[in-house]
Amino acid sequence: xxxxxxxxxxxxxxxxxxxxxEIALAKNEGKELxxxxxxxxxxxxxxxxxxxxxxxxxxxxxxxxxxxxxxxxSKPATQSPAxxxxxxPVHASESAAAxxxxxxxxxxxxAERRARQDxxxxxxxxxKEGGQQSASSKPKATPNExxxxxxxxPEHVQVDDPAALKKLAKKxxxxxxPLRSDYGYKVSLFSHLHQYSRKSPxxxxxxxxxxxxxxxxxxxxxxxxxxxxxxxxxxxVALLHTFKQVIQDYSxxxxxxxxxxxxxxxxxxxxxxxxxxxxxxSMGNAIKYIxxxxxxxxxxxxxxxxxGKLQACIDSYINEKIILASEAISKYAIEKxxxxxxxxxxxxxxxxxxxxxxxxxxxxxxxxxxxxSRPRLEGREALRRLVKKGIRCTYVLISALSxxxxxxxxxxxxxHALLANGYVMSRVGTSQIALVAKAYNVPVLVCCETYKFCxxxxxxxxxxxxLDDPDDLIVTRNGKSHLENWQTVKSLGLLNLVYDVTPPDFxxxxxxxxxxxxxxxxxxxxxxxxxxx
Amino acid sequence: xxxxxxETELSERIEAFLSELKRCxxxxxxxxxxxxxxxxxTSLLRRITAQARWSNAGDLMEIIRKEGRRMxxxxxxxxxxxxxxxxxxxxxxEEYARSRGSTEEADQQESLHKLLTSGGSSEDNFRQxxxxxxxxxxxxxxxxxTELEGTTDNISMxxxxxxxxxxxxxxxxxSRTVEAFLKDAARKRKFHVxxxxxxxxxxxxxxxxxxxxxxxxxxxxxDAAIFAVMSRVNKVIIGTQTxxxxxxxxxxxxxxxxxxxxxxxxxxxxxxxxxxxxxxxFPNEEDTFHKFVxxxxxxxxxEGEILSKVNAHCPVFDYVPPELxxxxxxxxxxxxxxxxxxxMSELYHPEDHEL
Numbered sequence: 029x030x031x032x033x034x035x036x037x038x039x040x041x042x043x044x045x046x047x048x049x050e051i052a053l054a055k056n057e058g059k060e061l062x063x064x065x066x067x068x069x070x071x072x073x074x075x076x077x078x079x080x081x082x083x084x085x086x087x088x089x090x091x092x093x094x095x096x097x098x099x100x101x102s103k104p105a106t107q108s109p110a111x112x113x114x115x116x117p118v119h120a121s122e123s124a125a126a127x128x129x130x131x132x133x134x135x136x137x138x139a140e141r142r143a144r145q146d147x148x149x150x151x152x153x154x155x156k157e158g159g160q161q162s163a164s165s166k167p168k169a170t171p172n173e174x175x176x177x178x179x180x181x182p183e184h185v186q187v188d189d190p191a192a193l194k195k196l197a198k199k200x201x202x203x204x205x206p207l208r209s210d211y212g213y214k215v216s217l218f219s220h221l222h223q224y225s226r227k228s229p230x231x232x233x234x235x236x237x238x239x240x241x242x243x244x245x246x247x248x249x250x251x252x253x254x255x256x257x258x259x260x261x262x263x264x265v266a267l268l269h270t271f272k273q274v275i276q277d278y279s280x281x282x283x284x285x286x287x288x289x290x291x292x293x294x295x296x297x298x299x300x301x302x303x304x305x306x307x308x309x310s311m312g313n314a315i316k317y318i319x320x321x322x323x324x325x326x327x328x329x330x331x332x333x334x335x336g337k338l339q340a341c342i343d344s345y346i347n348e349k350i351i352l353a354s355e356a357i358s359k360y361a362i363e364k365x366x367x368x369x370x371x372x373x374x375x376x377x378x379x380x381x382x383x384x385x386x387x388x389x390x391x392x393x394x395x396x397x398x399x400x401s402r403p404r405l406e407g408r409e410a411l412r413r414l415v416k417k418g419i420r421c422t423y424v425l426i427s428a429l430s431x432x433x434x435x436x437x438x439x440x441x442x443x444h445a446l447l448a449n450g451y452v453m454s455r456v457g458t459s460q461i462a463l464v465a466k467a468y469n470v471p472v473l474v475c476c477e478t479y480k481f482c483x484x485x486x487x488x489x490x491x492x493x494x495l496d497d498p499d500d501l502i503v504t505r506n507g508k509s510h511l512e513n514w515q516t517v518k519s520l521g522l523l524n525l526v527y528d529v530t531p532p533d534f535x536x537x538x539x540x541x542x543x544x545x546x547x548x549x550x551x552x553x554x555x556x557x558x559x560x561x
Numbered sequence: 562x563x564x565x566x567x568e569t570e571l572s573e574r575i576e577a578f579l580s581e582l583k584r585c586x587x588x589x590x591x592x593x594x595x596x597x598x599x600x601x602x603t604s605l606l607r608r609i610t611a612q613a614r615w616s617n618a619g620d621l622m623e624i625i626r627k628e629g630r631r632m633x634x635x636x637x638x639x640x641x642x643x644x645x646x647x648x649x650x651x652x653x654x655e656e657y658a659r660s661r662g663s664t665e666e667a668d669q670q671e672s673l674h675k676l677l678t679s680g681g682s683s684e685d686n687f688r689q690x691x692x693x694x695x696x697x698x699x700x701x702x703x704x705x706x707t708e709l710e711g712t713t714d715n716i717s718m719x720x721x722x723x724x725x726x727x728x729x730x731x732x733x734x735x736s737r738t739v740e741a742f743l744k745d746a747a748r749k750r751k752f753h754v755x756x757x758x759x760x761x762x763x764x765x766x767x768x769x770x771x772x773x774x775x776x777x778x779x780x781x782x783x784d785a786a787i788f789a790v791m792s793r794v795n796k797v798i799i800g801t802q803t804x805x806x807x808x809x810x811x812x813x814x815x816x817x818x819x820x821x822x823x824x825x826x827x828x829x830x831x832x833x834x835x836x837x838x839x840x841x842x843f844p845n846e847e848d849t850f851h852k853f854v855x856x857x858x859x860x861x862x863x864e865g866e867i868l869s870k871v872n873a874h875c876p877v878f879d880y881v882p883p884e885l886x887x888x889x890x891x892x893x894x895x896x897x898x899x900x901x902x903x904x905m906s907e908l909y910h911p912e913d914h915e916l
Contacts, residue, residue: 215780217793401785402760408864415867422872423860425760427784427815431851431876457785460818467821489789501781503763510766511781520773521780528789 184306185492188220200303203296204240206233208303212498215521222306223495229253230303244273245297249304258406260444260480261350261378264310267301268342271318275338279331286334287325294319306494309445309453309482317345349479353541354379357475358386360539361440364473369394370437372465374426375455376406377442379475384440385417395420397432401457403500403524426457429464439465443476448554449485450532450547452476456489456525462534471536474547478540481554489528498522567612575628578605582636594737595641595802599837600709602632602645607702610649610695618657618694619687622650629916638852638878640803640811640840643916647841647909652701654910660691708892712835713738715892717745723831723890726750728795731823733757733787734813735764736800738833742890743798744775753778755794757787759815761858761875784815791822797830801881804832804839806905808883808898811850814876820885829887836891841905841914844880852877 186192187210200207211225231250234241248270251257257266271294278293280286298315301307307315321341325334361383365371371394373380384396396419400407407423414421424432439461445453452458452474462472486492501522502511514520532547542553578601609628615621629646636642716738724730724746732739732754743754754777758765765781773779782790797819801812810816810832823830844850856873883898896904 217790402758402783408860411871412867415870421870422874424874425784425859427760427818428874428876430817430879431814432874455785456783456789460785460788460822463788463821463825464818488792490793501758501783503766505763510763510770514770517770517773519776519778520769521778523780523782523786523790525782525786525789528786 182492184222184302185220187222200299203299205296205300205303206230212515213521214495215523217490218493218495218523220491221493221495223498224253225499226254226497227499230300241297241300242270242274242277244270245300249301252301253304259376259378260308260310261477263308264314264479265346265350267311268314268318268346272339272342275335275342278335285327286329286331287323287327290322291319294322309484310480313479313482314345318342349477353477353479354382356541357477357539358383360544361473361475362387362390362392364438364537364539365392365394367393368437370397370435371395372397372399372433372436372439372461372470373410374399374407374439374441374458374461375401375404376410377475379477380440380442381410381413383475384414384419388417388419395422397422397424397436399424399426399429399432399457399461401426402503404455406455426460429461433464433468433470436465436468436470439470439472441472441474443474443480444527445484446474446476446481446538446547446550447486447529448481448483448551449487450550451486452530452532452535452538452547453486453527454530456528459489459528459530459534462530466534472534473537473539474530474535475539478542478553478557481550481557483554486529489525493528494526496524496526498524500524571608571612574605574608575631578602579632579635582632582639582642595639595838596709596713596737596835598639599641599645600706602642603649603702603706603709606645606649607699607706610698610702617688617690618653621698622653622687625649625653626916633916637849638802640842641837644837644840644909646916647913648705648837649702650913651908651910652705653698654687656694656697656701657687657689657691660694660697661689709837712837712892713741716833716835716890717741719890719895720746721749723798724750724752724796726752728752729755729793731755731757731787731791731794731797731819731828732768732799733765733815733819734759734800735768736833738835739798739800740768740771742833743772743777747772747775747777751778753780755780755782755790757782757784757815757819759813760784764813784818787815787819788822788825791826791828794823794826794828797823797828799830799832801832801834801838802878803842804834804889804901806841806843806902808886808889808901809844810881810886811844811878812881814879817879817881817885820881824885830885831888831890832886833890836893836904836908839901839905839908841909850878850880 183192183196197207208222208224208228208230210223211228212223214221214223229250230253231246234246248257248266251266252263257263274294274297275290278290280289294315298307318338318341321338325337329337357379365387369392371384373384373396387394396414398407398411398414398421400411400423402425411421411423422432441452441454441458441461443452443454447453454474465472484492498514499522501524502509502514511520511522514522535547538545538547538550540553545553582598606625606628609625610621613621613624615624625646629643629650632646633639633643720742724743730743730752732743733756746752754769754772756765756769756772756779758769758781760783769779769781799812799816799819801810801816803811805811820830854875854877856875859875860868860871860873862868883901886898889896889898889901893904
């Protein structure tokens with residue numbers, strides 16, 4: 029029935045109705061809404077709002093609705109300042125289109141003025157995330173000034189805040205990305221973090237074939253959530269390769285610029301990936317780089333050329349920051365390995381394994397002790413790689429650390445990220461190894477590429493961490509597994525942490541591709557990097 | 562002949578006890594706790610005293626020492642056996658001295674004068690025959706047995722003095738003493754317990770399930786997370802396998818890391834250990850201190866390809882130096898580690914330190 033009457037009792041134009049129904053249909057099928065359809069939806073909503081309340085409603089509310097319907101241009105996490113800048117130009121176009129409406133309400137004018145003021149304020153602040161507002165080239169504040177950084181709290185540490193959860197749910201719904209629900213009883217100290225089960229991946233809720241999310245992104249997300257790809261270098265490289273594929277398959281829609289639209293396309297992908305597994309610091313830095321490169325594409329560039337350029341950028345990023353960096357780090361690290369050394373490593377760090385293999389090729393005589401811990405048992409992978417090379421190895425669990433440490437001459441550790449206050453964020457158990465090594469006066473060397481440096485600061489392992497599937501702790505020995513029915517016991521909780529932070533006084537040296545630096549020089553390196561870029 | 566029957570029965574019992582000890586050493590915690598071992602040893606010694614043929618205290622001590630050496634050789638890491646033997650020897654000495662009429666104090670004091678003058682004169686003191694010595698010794702051993710029965714309760718009664726409400730307590734592995742301690746405190750106070758699972762045997766899982774059944778908020782963490790969560794812990798309460806003569810511990814592996822983490826965060830480390838675990842050994846002997854079990858617990862045979870090229874170790878115990886320990890709670894009350902040497906001199910005679 030085409031000529032339906034809308035709830036206000038007016039007979040609307042049939043043509044408009046058809047369009048609306050089509051939009052509703054498209055949404056249900058999971059097809060992506062085009063920009064025009066979204067604009068139409070917005071207009072309809074605005075009209076309803078206007079008819080419902082005249083000018084009583086505070087202009088903020090209207091702006092809220094505007095924000096909710098405008099897709100986030102850059103970052104996945106939403107924050108009001110960023111969005112106030114975005115609707116400013118859109119609002120301008122809207123108001124131009126609405127100029128045909130006879131009267132512009134006072135509220136709308138007020139809202140426009142406010143939005144304009146806000147956009148100017150944010151451009152003056154020169155937020156680093158806001159620098160990618162491709163809407164208008166705003167002047168960026170020079171990094172030499174100590175500007176007040178408006179940091180927004182990442183979503184994944186706000187699980188105990190129901191308002192933040194609702195915001196996330198709305199955002200994901202808009203991007204048509206499935207929301208993953210928490211699993212099992214969470215220890216009260218960690219109620220602000222997510223805890224997912226490996227048995228319920230987020231891909232269960234997506235329709236196949238998913239036309240909103242690129243299939244290689246779906247595959248990548250599944251590999252992350254099942255733990256098939258683990259380790260921060262591996263995850264970053266896989267992410268970059270998948271983005272290359274996405275860029276290859278991308279085609280600019282008409283009346284759109286590649287530099288703006290591609291960034292918008294990437295946002296739901298990133299939300300989906302962070303639902304599968306929270307993004308690591310290295311992945312965050314890689315994404316920032318890509319977005320910057322995309323938004324720096326000049327508008328007169330042809331599509332094929334632009335795509336080729338982006339792919340070359342990604343290739344050079346991987347080459348410089350990961351492959352060449354590990355070569356440089358190996359060169360420095362090999363100077364520190366002498367004949368007769370007994371080296372202790374923990375878990376499976378691709379960088380440390382690379383260093384040891386290189387040192388072995390250079391005919392250094394040493395033996396390795398691999399320390400491993402439950403429940404991941406990643407050390408076995410490292411053990412296999414080293415034994416295949418022919419290095420003499422010993423293998424113990426982390427509880428036998430005090431027994432084995434008197435034999436050890438050096439400890440090499442890998443890192444997940446280096447924080448700006450000098451703390452090393454790495455696999456859980458690393459801080460323990462550094463602590464006991466310090467007690468036995470054994471030097472601790474951390475190997476980390478510069479692209480893993482991040483501006484966050486953290487002093488303990490609670491405020492920002494990742495909780496893995498608690499069922500991993502269950503083990504069956506002699507046919508009995510005591511923790512099998514842990515869910516039924518009310519006061520029992522299992523805690524499976526993934527990361528921990530090591531204080532800088534336990535670490536003697538950090539080996540990076542820029543050289544050998546002490547732990548506390550991380551903010552210096554970050555500053556230098558920012559100025560360069 | 563009734564005498565011969567009794568002797569064979571006695572030797573059978575000793576053999577059964579020895580084989581039980583040897584089998585228990587699989588490393589997965591003893592199949593029965595140290596308290597049971599102590600009780601069985603003591604009742605066996607009482608039986609030996611009652612049934613063996615001896616005429617004076619010296620003979621008895623010889624017999625007991627011989628049997629004691631055999632029993633400790635069966636399972637050297639189970640030190641409670643040796644400790645009980647030494648206690649019984651001390652009892653015999655005391656009873657002998659009391660029968661003779663001389664005060665125990667004079668014999669016990671180790672002054673420099675005594676060291677230089679007395680020498681070996683104490684040896685032939687034990688050759689005198691007393692009729693009531695047997696009965697006295699057996700009575701004293703009975704007292705020792707009753708003391709052993711009540712150790713866990715004695716320790717648990719002190720729980721409320723050390724645990725206040727809303728505390729976070731950390732423990733590692735499974736200790737029956739600590740379990741009883743925490744359960745007793747939980748009757749009146751509400752607190753949270755974090756249990757480190759202690760790979761590869763994961764005894765912490767049993768401990769956690771048993772504690773959570775008493776409605777104590779329990780969390781199980783893997784060993785690797787000990788330092789990460791230590792900043793939120795108020796007290797660390799652990800059990801141990803042995804308390805050494807210098808106040809250090811021989812405890813389940815992973816305890817040294819726990820103690821270092823507690824020291825770093827200035828968290829008090831409390832050890833709940835009954836007195837029969839106190840042993841006159843020192844941790845100096847590197848090769849006899851550690852006990853190892855099969856490395857397939859660490860690297861199972863399914864990893865066959867690399868298994869032959871790799872050394873895997875699975876030690877069972879850890880040494881914890883006395884500087885890291887804050888307090889010992891035993892059935893006779895709370896003590897600092899620096900006081901342990903004094904307690905030892907009350908329990909054992911210096912000549913019995915080497916069996």
